[in-house]
Amino acid sequence: MKKKNKVLLTSMATIAMCASLVAGGTYALFTSESVVNIAVSSGTVDVTATASDATVTSVLGTPIGTANVDNNTVTLTNIVPGDTVTFKITVTNNSNVAVNYRTVIKCLEDTGLMSGLQVTFDDGTNKQTFTGTDAYADWAKAEPGEGNKEIIVSITLPKDADDEYQSKFCKLAYTVEAVQGNAEVENPIDYNAEENVYYVNNETGMMLMNNYVNTVSHGEGKTLNFALNDDMDMTGYDWTPIRFWWVTLDGQGHTISNLNCGVDDWGRSGFAGYAGGGWMKNFTLENVTSEGTQAGVVAGSIDGKAITNVTIKGSNSVKYNYDLNPEETWGGVGAIAGVSGSVTNMSVTIADGATVTVDHNGNVSQAPGYNKYSQLQDISAYVTDSGTVTEIGEHVYGFLVSDDESLAAAISDINTKNAFWNKPVTVVMKGGVYEGEYTLKQFPEWGGVDAQNKGSAQTDVTFVGKDGAMFTGILYVNGYGQGKSNFNDSENVKTVFKNVHFDAGMPSVDDGTDYLNLYVQKGADNVTFDVCNFTNATHINFGGSGTNGTGDIAFTGCTFNYGGNISGGPRTLTIADCTFNGGYNGFVNVQRGGNGNGIVTVTGTTVNCEEYGFRTNAQAEVTAANSTFNIALSATENIGALVLFRGDKAKATFTDCELHYVSVVNYKGSANAGNTTVTIDGVVAEQVTATDQSSLNTAINSSSNVNVTLNDGSYTMPSASNSDVTISGTESTVVTVGKPNLSGTDVTFNGVTVQGSGYSTGVQHVNTVTYNDVTIKGEMCLYGEKVVFNNCTFELAAGQYLWTYAAEEVEFNNCTFNTAGKSILIYNEGAAPNQIVTVRDCIFNATASAKAGDVANQACAAIEISTENSNGNFTLILAGNNVYDSNFSGLWRVKKIVENSSVTVSGVVYSMTNGDVFLDGVAYTKDADKNVTKK
Numbered sequence: 001m002k003k004k005n006k007v008l009l010t011s012m013a014t015i016a017m018c019a020s021l022v023a024g025g026t027y028a029l030f031t032s033e034s035v036v037n038i039a040v041s042s043g044t045v046d047v048t049a050t051a052s053d054a055t056v057t058s059v060l061g062t063p064i065g066t067a068n069v070d071n072n073t074v075t076l077t078n079i080v081p082g083d084t085v086t087f088k089i090t091v092t093n094n095s096n097v098a099v100n101y102r103t104v105i106k107c108l109e110d111t112g113l114m115s116g117l118q119v120t121f122d123d124g125t126n127k128q129t130f131t132g133t134d135a136y137a138d139w140a141k142a143e144p145g146e147g148n149k150e151i152i153v154s155i156t157l158p159k160d161a162d163d164e165y166q167s168k169f170c171k172l173a174y175t176v177e178a179v180q181g182n183a184e185v186e187n188p189i190d191y192n193a194e195e196n197v198y199y200v201n202n203e204t205g206m207m208l209m210n211n212y213v214n215t216v217s218h219g220e221g222k223t224l225n226f227a228l229n230d231d232m233d234m235t236g237y238d239w240t241p242i243r244f245w246w247v248t249l250d251g252q253g254h255t256i257s258n259l260n261c262g263v264d265d266w267g268r269s270g271f272a273g274y275a276g277g278g279w280m281k282n283f284t285l286e287n288v289t290s291e292g293t294q295a296g297v298v299a300g301s302i303d304g305k306a307i308t309n310v311t312i313k314g315s316n317s318v319k320y321n322y323d324l325n326p327e328e329t330w331g332g333v334g335a336i337a338g339v340s341g342s343v344t345n346m347s348v349t350i351a352d353g354a355t356v357t358v359d360h361n362g363n364v365s366q367a368p369g370y371n372k373y374s375q376l377q378d379i380s381a382y383v384t385d386s387g388t389v390t391e392i393g394e395h396v397y398g399f400l401v402s403d404d405e406s407l408a409a410a411i412s413d414i415n416t417k418n419a420f421w422n423k424p425v426t427v428v429m430k431g432g433v434y435e436g437e438y439t440l441k442q443f444p445e446w447g448g449v450d451a452q453n454k455g456s457a458q459t460d461v462t463f464v465g466k467d468g469a470m471f472t473g474i475l476y477v478n479g480y481g482q483g484k485s486n487f488n489d490s491e492n493v494k495t496v497f498k499n500v501h502f503d504a505g506m507p508s509v510d511d512g513t514d515y516l517n518l519y520v521q522k523g524a525d526n527v528t529f530d531v532c533n534f535t536n537a538t539h540i541n542f543g544g545s546g547t548n549g550t551g552d553i554a555f556t557g558c559t560f561n562y563g564g565n566i567s568g569g570p571r572t573l574t575i576a577d578c579t580f581n582g583g584y585n586g587f588v589n590v591q592r593g594g595n596g597n598g599i600v601t602v603t604g605t606t607v608n609c610e611e612y613g614f615r616t617n618a619q620a621e622v623t624a625a626n627s628t629f630n631i632a633l634s635a636t637e638n639i640g641a642l643v644l645f646r647g648d649k650a651k652a653t654f655t656d657c658e659l660h661y662v663s664v665v666n667y668k669g670s671a672n673a674g675n676t677t678v679t680i681d682g683v684v685a686e687q688v689t690a691t692d693q694s695s696l697n698t699a700i701n702s703s704s705n706v707n708v709t710l711n712d713g714s715y716t717m718p719s720a721s722n723s724d725v726t727i728s729g730t731e732s733t734v735v736t737v738g739k740p741n742l743s744g745t746d747v748t749f750n751g752v753t754v755q756g757s758g759y760s761t762g763v764q765h766v767n768t769v770t771y772n773d774v775t776i777k778g779e780m781c782l783y784g785e786k787v788v789f790n791n792c793t794f795e796l797a798a799g800q801y802l803w804t805y806a807a808e809e810v811e812f813n814n815c816t817f818n819t820a821g822k823s824i825l826i827y828n829e830g831a832a833p834n835q836i837v838t839v840r841d842c843i844f845n846a847t848a849s850a851k852a853g854d855v856a857n858q859a860c861a862a863i864e865i866s867t868e869n870s871n872g873n874f875t876l877i878l879a880g881n882n883v884y885d886s887n888f889s890g891l892w893r894v895k896k897i898v899e900n901s902s903v904t905v906s907g908v909v910y911s912m913t914n915g916d917v918f919l920d921g922v923a924y925t926k927d928a929d930k931n932v933t934k935k
Contacts, residue, residue: 047093047101047142047178054087059159074174082159091149091176093142098181101142103151105135105172113168118156123149129215136204139185197225206232206256210240218246223278228254238262241273241300244280251283257314259288267293267325268300268338270318275337276303286314291321293328294338296374297356298348302337311349312336312387316356320363326430326467329400331365332375333358335389340374346382354387364398364426364464398426398462404436404473414459415441424460429500431467439476440495460493465500465532472503477527494526501533531557570598577604588614588622602627614643614652622652630660643678653679659748660772660790680705680724690715700725710735710752717763720745727752731775742766749774756780759803781805789815794823798850801825801864804837811838817862821850821887826865826874833872839863841880846887854896855917856930861893867901876905890920 051074054067058080065079069087076085093099103121107114115132122128128137142149153174157165179185188205189198189212200206209226218224227250235258242249243264256271264273269292271285285297294300297316298307312335320333332338335356336348350356358372371378372389399410410427440461465471477495532555554574561581573588588600600614602624607613613631614622622643631642642659643652659680678685685705690696693715699708700720710729717727719741727735728750736755743765749772756762756778763769766784775793779800786809794802798820804810805828817823823844826837844862852860862884865874876892884891894903894910895917902911908921915923917932924932 047091047095047099047176049103049174049176050090050092051174052088052090054085057084057086058082059084076155079157081157081161081165084154084156086152086154089151089153089174089176091142091151093144093146093149093178095142095178096144098141098143099178100139100181100183100185101149101176101178102139102185103137103153104175104177105130105153106175107134107170108173109169109171111169113165113170114172116157116161116165117170118158120154120156122152122154130208130211131214133208133211136188136208138187141181143181195225197227199227199229200232201229203232203234203237206234207237207239210242213242213247220246220277222246223248226250228252228256228283231255231257233257234259239271240264241268241270244272244275244278244299244306247278249280249283251281251310253282255284255286255313257286259285261288261290261292261295263292263324264300266300267321267328269295269324270297270299270337272299272302274301274303275299275306276301279306279308280310281308282310284311284313285316286312288312288314288316290317291319291324292338293320293322293325293331295320295333296337297335299337301339302343302346302374303341304343305345306343307336307346307348309347311351312356313351313354316354317359318356319359320361322362322466326400327402329366330376331363331400332370332395333360333363334372334374336373336379336383338375340377340379343377343379343382346379347384348382349384350387350389352386356387356389358389358391360391360393360395362393362396364396364400364428366397366399370395370397396426397423398428400428400430402430402432404434407434408436408438411438411440414461415439424462424494426462426464428464428466429469429471431469434469434471435473437474437476460495462494462496462498463500464498468501469499470501470503494528496528496530497532498530499532500529501535503535526551527553529555529558532559534558534560536561572599572601575600575602575605579605580607580609599623607631620650622650623655624653624657625655626657627654628658628660651677651679655681660770685724726750737761737763737780739764746770748772753777754780756802760805762805776802779803782807782810785809787811789813791815794818796820796823798848803827804835805829807835809836809838811840812842813838813840814842816843816845818845819847821846821848822852822860822864824863826863826876827868827870828872829869833870834875835872836875836877837863838877838879839882840878842882844882844884844888844891846885849887849889852895854930855926855932858893858917858919858924858932859887859889860895861890861919862888863892865892865894865903866896867894867898867903868896870898871900873901874903876903878906892920894918 051069054069054074056063056065056067056076056079058064060082063083065083065085066077067085067087068075074085074087079085089103091101091103093101105119118129118131119135120127120129121135121137123137123140126138128135130136137151140149155172186201188202188208189200191198198209198212200209212226213224216224223246225248229252231254234256237260239259239261241261241264259271261269261271263269266273268274269290271288272280275298288297290297290300292300295318296302297312297318298310316335318333318335318338320331320338322331325331330339334340335350335358365375370376371380372391373379373383373385375395399406399413401407401410407427407429414425414427551570552572552574553570554576555578556576558578559581560579575588588602598620600620600622602622603626605624605627607628608630610631613629629642642654657680685707690699690708691711692713696708696710696715697718699706700718700723705724707726708728710727710733712730712732714734715736717735717737717740721741721743723744724746725742726748729735729752731751731753733752734755735749735752736757738757739761741764745766746768747763747766748770751773753775754771754777756776758779760781762781762783764783768786769782769784769788771787771789771792773791774789775795776789777795779796779802781803783806785807787807788811790813792812792815794815794817796802796817796819799822800820801822802824804824804826807828812824823846824837824839826835828835846862849859851858852864854866862882863876865876867874878891882891892905897903897910897912897916897918899912902909903918904910905921910918910923915935916926917924923935925935926932
């Protein structure tokens with residue numbers, strides 16, 4: 001990344017000055033009564049610190065940031081990379097005894113700036129630098145009356161700091177700590193120049209080790225050496241793993257316990273991030289928690305002769321986490337290290353009673369080798385294991401790819417390298433757009449000694465999408481190699497796609513064109529799509545037709561938007577819990593699969609498509625259950641077919657499915673489809689086209705499950721019994737409803753115009769009636785267990801209502817009422833005493849106001865309710881956004897309510913005890929002249 005020198009807007013570091021008296025003392029000697037009096041006074045420890053002389057410089061020229069001192073507070077404003085703020089701290093020893101003192105800078109508040117700051121103390125004899133951490137100067141001595149001590153403090157934002165530090169803030173506290181001069185004091189780290197060793201004395205020193213690694217010069221031939229002087233309890237500290245690159249640590253037999261490991265800059269976690277080019281020895285790690293893309297108790301990654309005489313005790317846990325470095329392609333976890341390589345003469349002991357839990361957490365890595373101690377290299381020979389290592393999940397070999405180039409490289413390796421045959425491989429596609437053209441070969445190429453020696457070798461491949469990965473290119477999945485004649489030779493090779501977004505790149509308007517971007521070639525077997533998303537007319541083709549088609553194909557939890565469809569000749573096709581929106585020419589186009597019929601099974605799926613749902617060209621068998629099919633009429637063919645058959649002996653079975661807008665159940669698209677059948681809930685559905693009243697009468701009474709398509713013209717609904725009847729047509733197909741008796745029948749109208757014949761007329765003695773995209777003209781009454789109107793238009797002249805009358809349950813969904821002031825009247829005469837009416841997202845238009853006889857001085861509401869002639873309970877459910885014209889007095893009104901009846905609207909119960917009339921929840925009383933006033 002190119003470093004940018006930008007103003008850090010509103011960034012500031014505030015240095016709050018304070019002095020801390022760590023210890024002082026008052027001493028008294030007890031004496032007996034004596035002629036000699038002994039007076040004893042206590043010493044005083046009194047140290048003050050004052051800040052002054054703040055300046056700003058820049059290695060890049062004129063500084064941009066500013067600094068000032070006010071009331072012993074140093075404020076740094078708008079500092080940018082390259083700026084250094086320098087100020088002086090004057091320490092005055094007001095004590096009457098010698099003192100030890102040190103200076104400390106700690107971070108009190110931070111929004112992300114502290115990690116980029118470099119703090120330096122310089123007292124004229126000793127200069128110490130700290131980067132991104134609290135700063136502790138070494139203890140110094142001051143005699144009473146010795147005079148002031150001056151420490152120059154500088155705070156730098158290095159010139160290579162990048163944009164992550166823009167608009168950040170931190171607040172630092174500068175403290176002078178003092179203690180009487182004979183007290184024992186301990187620096188966090190002491191340097192022994194003769195030995196060239198930094199001795200770590202306490203937990204603060206542990207936390208400062210990384211600072212020394214970052215600031216003290218070291219490298220090949222010049223190691224940075226640490227040693228522990230004590231046991232270290234790291235409870236409450238967040239540990240950043242150390243990079244042991246030309247760094248050494250001698251634990252001298254001490255224990256580091258309760259270590260909560262974060263990650264280094266590469267997402268590695270453990271006591272060490274990386275251990276190589278240096279060494280660590282002679283210490284115990286106890287109760288370590290580690291989580292990263294490379295993670296272990298001892299190190300995220302180890303190399304060479306890095307670790308000797310290290311013991312693991314207590315309860316420890318290691319977990320893989322992809323998000324801590326998504327760029328790491330060699331992720332790994334293990335009890336000792338995440339990844340290891342070129343390790344020799346290492347010695348680690350997992351002590352008796354120690355436990356290590358290793359959680360793979362979906363890890364996918366290019367590191368091929370694995371054992372429970374580490375990934376890549378088998379280091380078990382260097383481990384003495386007397387404890388218990390428990391693994392959660394499993395190591396998965398594979399590739400992390402981020403662009404076309406890396407995806408092509410991964411597929412090439414899978415296609416050509418011997419190491420991958422007969423092993424499962426996972427390809428993780430990280431966020432981004434993949435638009436290349438690829439061919440996946442899951443069997444060796446035919447020809448050549450090496451390929452022939454592989455025999456029946458195969459590779460199971462799983463593609464996993466991460467962070468919104470989108471595939472817009474073309475992928476050919478080649479199930480068999482050259483020379484293999486049939487998918488049966490594929491020996492059950494598996495291809496899986498999880499959370500991958502496929503997009504064919506076409507506009508959201510479907511023009512009927514196939515946009516192919518996934519081609520599963522002949523010979524592939526066991527291809528599964530799990531929670532994938534297909535957009536913009538993605539076409540998935542399975543190897544064409546005939547006995548050389550593909551094997552078993554499955555879609556689970558997938559979504560298809562804007563024309564996506566599935567075609568080809570699988571042996572079996574399973575679709576579960578999927579959603580198809582906007583498909584053209586069907587959502588499934590299945591031909592005969594390999595080795596027999598194509599078997600299609602659909603469960604828990606919603607299909608919203610145009611022209612037809614299923615299309616079969618041969619002896620396919622379709623089974624659908626617990627699914628919903630909304631098949632719209634196509635603009636070109638005027639067909640809304642559930643199944644389009646173009647081959648003989650094919651069949652389809654539907655159980656417990658909702659079928660909406662289906663104009664044709666069994667559309668026989670060719671002369672070869674004569675022996676095809678569609679069965680709905682155990683009854684064979686017949687498809688008939690009627691051209692006149694006589695053929696309509698014959699069709700309705702010819703079968704127990706009949707779908708009739710009417711030519712344009714005028715018809716009268718005939719009576720029928722014990723059958724399922726679907727009548728489809730266009731708006732120019734007018735069906736007049738008088739008082740037909742359809743006892744025990746379920747009736748569906750699709751796309752036609754229904755003409756009512758007045759009060760007490762309607763489809764009578766019926767089980768259910770469904771109206772889809774129907775225009776209803778004139779007044780009529782509703783009957784049956786349930787009546788549903790979907791996307792219907794009502795044309796009502798003056799004085800006309802649509803009466804709910806004898807229907808037990810009624811739904812109006814997305815309907816439009818064009819009226820002269822009256823629309824719905826919820827009313828019955830006892831046939832359905834407990835009536836439920838739902839009105840959802842409807843529009844009520846009125847050319848004028850109208851009044852009902854029950855109320856003289858108030859116009860009708862869009863929905864009128866009367867309990868007259870009924871002792872039942874009426875329920876009105878209002879859902880979505882219902883809109884009404886101002887010519888209506890309101891959305892709903894109870895115009896008349898009688899004793900022993902009630903009305904519930906949106907959960908509120910209304911009865912005679914509350915009022916005589918209710919308008920949108922407001923109660924009114926009615927006088928003898930039927931005029932109403934608010935109660």
